[in-house]
Amino acid sequence: MRVGLVVLAMSLASNAAWGGEQFCSYTTYQWNVNTRKSVGHRKVVKPYGELTEAERDVRSGCTVCEEDQVTLAFPGLRPFKVCKSVAPHVREIIDILQRRQAPLLEVTGYRVGMTRGDVDAAGNRTGFSNHSFGVALDINTSHNGLYENCVEFNSSCRLIKGGNWVPDDPLSLIRGSIIVEEFKRNGFLWGGEIAGQQKDFMHFSLTGY
Secondary structure (H helix, E strand, O other), rough: OOHHHHHHHHHHHHHHHHHOOEEEEEEEEEEEEEOOOEEEEEEEEEEEOOOOHHHHOOOOEEEEEEHEEEEOOOOOOOEEEEOOOOOHHHHHHHHHHOOOOOOOOOEOOOOOOEEEEEEEOOOOEEEEEEHHHHOOOEEOHEEEEEEEOOOOOOOOOOOEEEEOOOOOOOOOOOOOOHHHHHHHOOOOEEEHOOHHHHHHHOEEEEOOO
């Protein structure tokens, strides 16, 4: 079963009642590119009708609101959250991987933060990450780092998050591995195949990096 953004958008559109008079809440921060630290941690509570374009992912229809997320639990894994409309697809993928005894150690989903996009005068990122909308997953973070200066993986790549990526490590994700191929088969993009200066070996997303 291949997941398409059109299907997701149609499914979410049918839930337009998410707006109404209900409230949206989430906790967020901004990433400062100068200090390389998270700043401005805050709790946001507002009516759904006041959500900005930045707080909605137009490609999937998901929002940053915690109320639009659902918790998934699997044997041997810490529970994690994803967008409601993505949840059935993620559950099916993880079920398949566990039945095939894939080496799943850690899964992280919904996590709100401004870690991409333009930088403001203070050096803070101003765009929400894909994780903020519950449409991205990090798998086996402690064995699949995020690297910069890494057009192709070699000794010049610099680890900035997570653990060292070692292709011979069964918990590290590589092209052709059961985890990477199952997620790609279901429409997810893998961060290990990002074009450009970064490689994010832990990262999978339906809507890009």
